[in-house]
Amino acid sequence: MSMSEGFIEVTGGKVWYQLHDTNTNQTPVIVLHGGPGSSHFAMQDLRILSKDRPVIFYDQLGCGKSDRPTDTSLWNIDRFVEELGQIKEALELEEFHILGHSWGTTLAAAYYLANPTGVKSIIFSSPCLSAPMWAADQDLNRKQLSRDVQETLKQCEENGTTDSQEYKDATAVFNKHFVCRLDPYPEFLKKGAHNRNPEVYNIMWGPSEFHVTGNLKDFDCTDRLKEIQVPTLYTCGRYDEATPKSTEYFSSLTPNGRFHEFEESAHMPYIEEPEEYVRVIGKFLKNADVREL
Numbered sequence: 001m002s003m004s005e006g007f008i009e010v011t012g013g014k015v016w017y018q019l020h021d022t023n024t025n026q027t028p029v030i031v032l033h034g035g036p037g038s039s040h041f042a043m044q045d046l047r048i049l050s051k052d053r054p055v056i057f058y059d060q061l062g063c064g065k066s067d068r069p070t071d072t073s074l075w076n077i078d079r080f081v082e083e084l085g086q087i088k089e090a091l092e093l094e095e096f097h098i099l100g101h102s103w104g105t106t107l108a109a110a111y112y113l114a115n116p117t118g119v120k121s122i123i124f125s126s127p128c129l130s131a132p133m134w135a136a137d138q139d140l141n142r143k144q145l146s147r148d149v150q151e152t153l154k155q156c157e158e159n160g161t162t163d164s165q166e167y168k169d170a171t172a173v174f175n176k177h178f179v180c181r182l183d184p185y186p187e188f189l190k191k192g193a194h195n196r197n198p199e200v201y202n203i204m205w206g207p208s209e210f211h212v213t214g215n216l217k218d219f220d221c222t223d224r225l226k227e228i229q230v231p232t233l234y235t236c237g238r239y240d241e242a243t244p245k246s247t248e249y250f251s252s253l254t255p256n257g258r259f260h261e262f263e264e265s266a267h268m269p270y271i272e273e274p275e276e277y278v279r280v281i282g283k284f285l286k287n288a289d290v291r292e293l
Contacts, residue, residue, distance in 0.1 A: 003047075008058075008090040010083045012074040013067030017058035017087065020050035027120050027289055028054035029097040032084070032104030034126075036075070036216075037200030039064030041192040043101065043270060048278055052286065053097075058087060063197040075203045076215055081111050094118055097285055101125040102242065102267065103205070109221050112228060121231040121288035123281060126242035126267050129250050130220040131212055137243045138210035141178050149173050153210075162207035171208050178241040179209065179267040186271060209241055225253040231288040232257045235280065237265030237272065258284070 005018040018040070021028075029049060033040045040057040041064060049055050059066040061074065061083060084107065088096070097120050100108035105127035112119050128134050142150055149170045156167035180189070206213035234251040236242045244261050251257035260280050262269035270277045 008087055010061060010086045011079055012061050012071065013069045015058055015061050015067070015083065015087065016065035017056060017091070019054060019056050019091070020047045021054040022050050024053055026053035027095050027097055028056055028093060029099050029285060030056040030058075030087070030093070032098060032100035032107050033060065034102030034104050035060065035063065035196070035201060036080070036103050036204040037063050037197040038103075039192070039195035041195045042189060042268065045274060046099075046270060046278070049282060049285070052282060056091065059195070062200045064195045068197060072199070072203060075200050077107065077110055077204075077219065080107050081114055084111050085115055088118065095120050097121045097123070097288060099123040099125065099281065101270070102128055105129060106216065106219060109225075113221060113224055116229070119230055121233070121285065122228065123233045123235065123284065124250065125270070126236045126240050127234060127247055127250055128242060129225065130222050130246075131217050132220055133222070133246055134242070135210070135212045135217075137246055138241060141241060142174065142210060144177065145173060157211055162211065167207070174208075174210060177266070178239060180272065181239060181266045182272055189271070222250065222253060225250060225257075226255065228254050228256070230256065231284070231291065233260065233281075233284045234258065235260045235262065235269070237262045237267060237269045239266040241267050
């Protein structure tokens with residue numbers, strides 16, 4: 001396997017990228033990580049997909065190995081869409097697949113709807129394509145937690161104490177149900193915590209997965225999913241905060257949409273069911289290459 005990495009100048013700073021290529025001459029896939037303000041770190045094992053095609057990771061500006069500018073006006077979806085276009089140009093990608101996860105699906109949709117040229121297919125992995133729908137789904141998910149956890153979350157949000165330890169502890173209970181159900185929690189994910197940038201997350205999303213207060217709170221592209229004309233795969237875990245009901249609904253709005261549910265996963269099937277995830281994603285990409293869907 002050939003691996004190369006470097007930095008690309010984008011609006012606001014330099015972004016780190018990594019390319020895995022086994023000289024297959026197939027269409028590359030670019031991976032858009034979650035967050036906002038997370039990094040490629042949790043998804044790095046998807047480099048295994050490079051046995052069939054080039055795989056491109058990058059850490060979005062503000063997190064991971066990329067620059068962390070202090071200009072908070074940079075943290076908006078339009079700049080991240082612009083950033084992806086700058087990466088595409090720098091790497092001279094004429095055609096490419098997009099694999100977005102969580103917030104990465106928000107970015108993937110916004111990018112495609114503004115710049116469809118060259119995008120061969122899209123994978124919306126645990127999608128957030130409507131922040132209002134997401135928030136409504138999390139209200140329902142929270143009701144599945146114990147009453148004391150629900151009350152702690154509610155009181156902290158009402159009192160403005162979402163940075164308290166009790167809120168973090170209650171959030172961890174939510175995450176155990178709907179984000180990653182592995183027990184014990186993977187040690188390597190704990191080690192990767194330093195890659196995140198909470199400021200970007202708070203400005204764009206909010207204090208937690210389920211309390212949406214940031215500048216993405218009104219994002220909703222459901223009425224435009226019918227415009228996606230390339231093969232599209234929507235996936236989620238059975239216990240995902242990106243609920244199967246909403247994910248399948250998004251799929252139904254897309255002309256070439258397909259839906260797959262990972263039975264043993266929450267929000268991180270690429271870690272919770274890695275072999276099955278790679279199988280499903282790899283098969284879809286191969287079919288998308290020849291458009292035999």
